[in-house]
Amino acid sequence: MSKDSSDLVSPSLEANLRALQGLYENCADVYYREFNMGKKKAFVAYIDGMVNIDQLDQHVLAPLMREGAADAADDAGGLPSILSVADAGPIATIDEGVSRLSGGSVLLFVDGAPRGFALGLAKWEKRSVEEPAAESIVRGPREGFTETLNVNTSMLRRKIKSPAMKIVPFEVGKLTRTKVLLVYVEGLAAESLIREVRERISRIDIDGILESGYIEGLIEDNPLSPFPQIQVTERPDVVSASLLEGRVAILVDGTPFTLIAPSTLFSMLQSPEDYYQRFMIGTLIRWLRYTFFLITLVLPSLYVAILTFHHEMVPTSLLLSIAKSREDIPFPALVEALLMEVSFEALREAGVRLPKQVGAAVSIVGALVIGQAATSAGLVSAPMVMVVAITGIASFMIPQYSTGIALRMLRFPIMFLAGMFGLLGLMLGVIAIVIHLCSLRSLGVPYLQPLAPMKGREMKDVLIRAPVWAMRTRPRLTGRSEPYRQPPGQRPKPPKGNDPS
Structure with a gap:
């Protein structure tokens, strides 16, 4: 009108x-x-x-x-x-x-x-604040966002009480007129970043916005990439921590999922619990997560490549054991791997879509029954079942669901390359992914930052999780506003004095 x-x-x-x-x-x-x-x-x-x-x-x-x-x-x-x-x-x-x-x-x-x-006399039924089911942790806050926008902003205000936290409203969608909020901390977020996000949201011209995924698909840099360029979370503590790093958050009315930008691959692989546990535990779990990240991507392809082209790489006793388990299998290793991977993905999706009361039982029992039946029928070998099971467990280690889906998608083309060219095809696939990641941007920020381009000071929160007192500087995103988070000399010191005994 x-x-x-x-x-x-x-x-x-x-x-x-x-x-x-x-x-x-x-x-x-x-x-x-x-x-x-x-x-x-x-x-x-x-x-x-x-x-x-x-x-x-x-x-x-x-x-x-x-x-x-x-x-x-x-x-x-x-x-x-x-x-x-x-x-x-x-x-x-x-x-x-x-x-x-x-x-x-x-x-x-x-x-x-x-x-x-x-x-203003609005009142409608709304869901109470609950713990996010997809981002459960052992130690940390138990509250998550809801579908009501003013409840979500109040949870952020409880954590960041400074008036420097600004909330800019937008109305997107000609028919739905969905309220969208841009949240940032003035003085921490770069002006160029704020201006870019505002322009991208203002350019949206669509009939309706029903979830934050609509906004994500309309403002991300490369919509054809399988990797998510904007982080999604239901946790107010994650959003607050990102705002304190100079990022911006986008809240959408009607959904608990909040967008955080810019994001990098390493921020997708970090869990909020990394910062709540002691730094040695956080570092150990982070390296474990990186290891299983690689296992999720290449383990089935590596198994297919070695069994098809590189028998000399396997110890003789292990090779004889694998050969014995495969002597009645009518399919090559590539077909065997594809059969098991597709079945496992179908079971995982079925477990997600089914009601909670039966979803977990169906996925677990289905995997056991199908794996045992396929092995007994001579369709797949026992080592292949183990490889697929380990790969599936590894994929559950990825904190961001969208990043895990990207790895699950890329596993199949790498598997085809490994089945056709062996380890050469596997390496070609990995190199292509690395080149793509190096060219990817999240609101103009390199996706592999601070590893590529290398930023030495920020590596203390990538390869390791440094102690809180050691992380004096904020990540360098699109600017360098207020670079220091704390003054020097915050390291705890043992008390001085005589032994009371």
């Missing part, structure tokens, strides 16, 4: 009522309540299920029906002064009123008043 003169709120009550009824024709959930304010007529419009009816009766209709309320309607700002509603403001156009009505506000129109009023 264009905002021309015909969209302005009319002093005529009937004209405003006809305009709203015309827009919401055949909308049974939109209610209009007409009443008298002394000698003047008025009406309120609201959407059923999105408004607190008790507050509407108590704080709006009751005060307006009292004697003397009509005198306040003569002044454009007079009505809010007699209403005990915190969020009450004028609206100048019907289009603005529709936007507020769709967000749960109550619209108030008085005959003869030059403007309408939007009253």
Whole structure:
């Protein structure tokens, strides 16, 4: 709807009522309540299920029906002064009123008043704050984002209490008019980064935004890459930590999944628990995660390449054992690996889509039954079942679900290369992936930073998880605003004094 003169709120009550009824024709959930304010007529419009009816009766209709309320309607700002509603403001156009009505506000129109009023009385059913199921940890906060935007922003405000944390609103989607928030810490996030994100969100022209994945697909640098360039999380502590590093967050109404940008491959492989445990434990688990990252990508391909072309690389006793287990297998190693990998992926997806009560049982029992039956039937060998099982377990070590999916996708073309060219094909596939990662950007930031390009100071949070007192500087993203997080000399020192014994 264009905002021309015909969209302005009319002093005529009937004209405003006809305009709203015309827009919401055949909308049974939109209610209009007409009443008298002394000698003047008025009406309120609201959407059923999105408004607190008790507050509407108590704080709006009751005060307006009292004697003397009509005198306040003569002044454009007079009505809010007699209403005990915190969020009450004028609206100048019907289009603005529709936007507020769709967000749960109550619209108030008085005959003869030059403007309408939007009253913030929104109330709807919402999910309570719970622990994120996909990002469970042993030590750390147990709260996660919900589908309600103001609840999510309040959780961020509880962690970052400084007014330097800015929240910029957007309205995206011609039909859904979804509220999108850009969150950053002023002075930490580079101005160029903030400007770039604002421009990309402002350029979005689509009929509807139903989840943050829509925003991610419309603002990322390379949509054809299998690797995610924007981190996704349900955890307020992860978002807060990213904001303190100079990144920005994008919150979307109606979904608990928040976008963090820019992101790198190493940020995708980090868990919030790395920073809550002692630094030696965090470093050990991080190296374990890197190791299983490589296993997820290349183990089946390595097994296929060695069995097909490079028998001399296997010890004789192990080679004889594998050959004995494969003597009745009718398929080559490549077909055997593809058969098991596809079956395992199907079982994993089935376990995710099924109800929670039966999903885990079906995936576990299905994997055991199918693996045992396939081995007994002579379709696959026992070593191949072990390789696929280890690869599947390794993929569960990846903290970011989207990154794990990317590795699962790339495993198949590398497997084909290994089956056709052996270790040469495996290396060609790995080199192609590394070249692609080196060329990838996340809002202009290199995807392999700080490894490529090399930034020595930032490596203390990549290959190792340095102690908190040693991480004095923030990651260098698109600028160098407020580079130091803490002054020197924060390392704990043993107390001095005599032995009390």
